[in-house]
Amino acid sequence: MNKKLIISKSLVFIFVVAFVVGFKSIFGDENTLIGITTITATLMFLSKDLTISPIRNSIRLILLNLFIGICAMIALSNIWLGIVINFIALFTVSYTLCYNLETPMYFPFTLQYLFLLSAPVNIDQIPKRLLALIFGALFIMLAQIIANKNKMSKSGNKILISVCNAITSKIESMKGKSKENTDIDIESNINAFRKMVYDKREVEFYLTEEGRIKLNLSVALESIYTMLKVIDKSDDVLYIINNLEQLILDTKDVLEGKDIKTDLEKDIYEFLSECEKRNISDLLTLQLLDSTILLKDTLQELKNLKKENYNLVKSIGDIKNNGKIKYMSKNHKSLKFCYAMRVAITITFGAFITDLFNLSEGRWIMFTMLSIINPIYEISKGKIKDRILSTIIGSIIVFILFNIFKDTTSRSLILMLTGYISGYLKEYKHSTICVTVSAIGSAAILGDIGSLTLNRLIFVALGALIAIIANKVIFPYKLKDSNDELQAIYKGAVSDMLREIKNVAEGIKQPHGIKNLLIITSLVEEKLKVNNQILGINSYDKLIKEERFLVTNIYELYIWIIREKVNPKYVKYILDEINQLIEYKNEPIENTIEEIKANIREIKDLRTKITLSSIVIILKELRKISDIKIAV
Template structure:
């Protein structure tokens, strides 16, 4: 609680200071731009824009300035404003709807609503455009301060947390304890670091050396987490886990200390472990895979040592845009789910353009709150709009009642500034609780007008307009181009299977083992992680088992395919033999029947050596999963 209070206080002081300075420089007429800038800064902290800072800054400045010019043209004529507002908001919302749960377009669509709600004269336009340009500069400045070298900063925090989670999971496995909570925590950290790596790509595609190494470390840890749940419990496994946890702990400390060059003493520890549990002596296939992944961690530790001597920012290939780039871009666009983006954009643009006309035509005092409500409550899914509307209306009513009590019954009109400051602080403090934040933000907004308006009427106005705006958002989500969570679930599942089939088709082709193809595979792995996160967000009691099963099977499959790729990348001379083995496995029914596993394991152990054991068994698991999911026949050449 103390830490949260301090964090809230720092954020509160920063926001108030920024808004005050912005208003001093650009005038009170552009105060709304300061507010939308704060909103954009907070929302976009989750999106790293520092990989291409100059390019992104130019885009932001141009985007904001053009938005200001268009908003001014819209303010000239209320009838002309209808098509202008519609087209502008449609383009903003459809172009920037990168995520399902919280569209990245929200701060900019809200900014446009601010601009058309508080227009300026032609004489004031230069200052407004300067304010919009300054807004873009502020967004980029905070990006550089917070998100610069984000992979390095976050890896130092997150990877040790994942390792600690694995240590706890090993303890639970040994003691036959439920590890569901630990497992969820590990997966959450893995998902978080994947998002950081995804956002750090240059040109939304390329990975530098450091990102590549940290990504492969993350995949190795993810494999270890999955394999621990499958390890058979016996005395040999207990002894193995005791030594494995020591390696994981050592690896954790090396990453946490962020000085891998001082960890040479770890090499003998790793060597002794691999000598004892080498893949020739180990009979358990799950244990073999664990040994292999721990070897990968050791290799990546050595790569991290070497990376200190080279430029970590260096892109590991020629940055020419290739067919691989285009194929991944297709899925990047799809991650916004085209039907969802279009339906969301149409509903938002239609509602704002129509109600902006009504507010201006009838000159409704404070009617702009209808627009603010529609902008904040129009979500991609009908279900989210419905839930948020209820909470917003409830919060607004409670906040309105509190304002009436404070300023009408208690006659605290002179305390308006104090009330505003306190409630703004509480709004920030309860930012993660929508209902509470709406109560306090309502009091803050209304208090700003208390000194010059009748507080009771103003509160009632706000409540009425919020109800109108909320009802409009829900009805449009329900009736106009409706897109529900079930539609998103269907589209996401289809997309996941398309990536798997494409991944499988590419993996056995020798011509694909280039640096550029490496970037493509890493992008695909991150895409599947994002799809899993989005599907998990759609889980309800009615579909929990189905979605969990869908993710589980495909997650294991995609990890196996990526492990095959990494093995082939290190053994390119074995690609032809690998394809022959895969063809043999796919055509021989004995490999598909789990009843033959004991015999198959014996054959693999006797016929293959070292890492080949792992890759052969993973080939069997891949073919089984592809057949189980009815995907194998969709892969080319089969």
């Protein structure tokens, strides 16, 4: 454990304690739990960037919190009305904040709803409770503005610089100057960067100018690195990488905020002129050249982009006509729907039992259900044993400690120390022990520990039992279902990307659409990797890599065409070849590929050579992916 981590965790813990204490002093003891869920949500949301639309997102968070607060008050007014209201509230929160491709954000808000059900207030205290909820929403947004204002420039640039370093290392290795550094996971880093671009979109579609340019940069850098790993050294390749080496250094300097002396426009012109003289015909060399040109063009754009225009959004294209990229399944078999229904039905039942039998500690039934019910069955299954065992261990620990230390000060210190230790624990079973100590300890700090410990164990066991049954029979959703849904999303995104190529070749430009599609494929890949790791299978790894290579080439071809790099003389011929990409149905394409390769050798125009090489590589990848799917 390094010193920086200890300092960081300690500062976060001090801040959390100070916030909760301050929240309690302003809004009273009855609203302390809102303070806890607010700080939990604040820390969770820091992984997302909501700063592109602070006012809109603030209003959304306020409305969500008020919806939760008002629903809880209505549900508490009548046990039978509560069944309907609890179901509506729990379904709405779970469905809205459960995502296919991102980290779900439902937990703090669902927990807040359960806290409000467990801690009702009098009529005269309602205004203060609503104010506490509004303040909580505004605080989440304030933290966003402070922490994530320039997230893409700070954290994002570091990721892109690390990729530049990996490319430099690869080039030096190819030249025999040094050994290649293979420690960096390029794909995961690029995906993390694209997630930042994805978060910072206007109306969940339009990219900022910074996001648009740096997304292109990420594509160029990844493609270059991929090509360098598989390409054979030749005179043409060595010429390209000699130019590329300085270009990568310039890219790093621009990302680090330094001025560069290179005249990029002149450099690009001279570079292309020499490449045209060389009459390059090798497919991979042409693709390396394509990616190098994209990097040069993109770097020129980034260099000229003023910082005050980083968050500028150019709303080109109609969202409605482009479908707003409906990558999320909205039927009754989707992850969102299945999870929302399961949570709503199960916890509504738990709340009904608690009210019907007037169980003073019945909230632990609901808390346990929320903890164990996960969107995916296999993950829920693994949590059940850990939850029960950790609750028993935590109960024993707090029982022993509170029988030794009986004064309020000592017990408070124990709870604070437990909260601090939990910040270092990543495994669910370990963190649950700390949660149990904190929960029982907080309730028993001034009273008897024995009855509380026994009651909690009984209610946790009951909640776990109900959750086990719910996971199996109420809208079950397994990893296989998730993989099927993700593959369908991916297939749809690739098909849409191919259609976008045809559209742009015909003069119909929707640049934001294909950028969204590219990012979505990256998010799907990361999710599939996690799912397959849980399942313990690696047979899909090769498929994911090939699909990623395909998507990168489709995107580069689109950018190549939209930047008017296609020779007008060959537009009709290229359109015919693009139609073959869209209409590909696993049929033999060897003759088509050989015909295009022959044309590449005959044609002297470099721009057309690059365009045709992209089409050939995409066709070959479509065929290869089809073969892999049959084998898998």
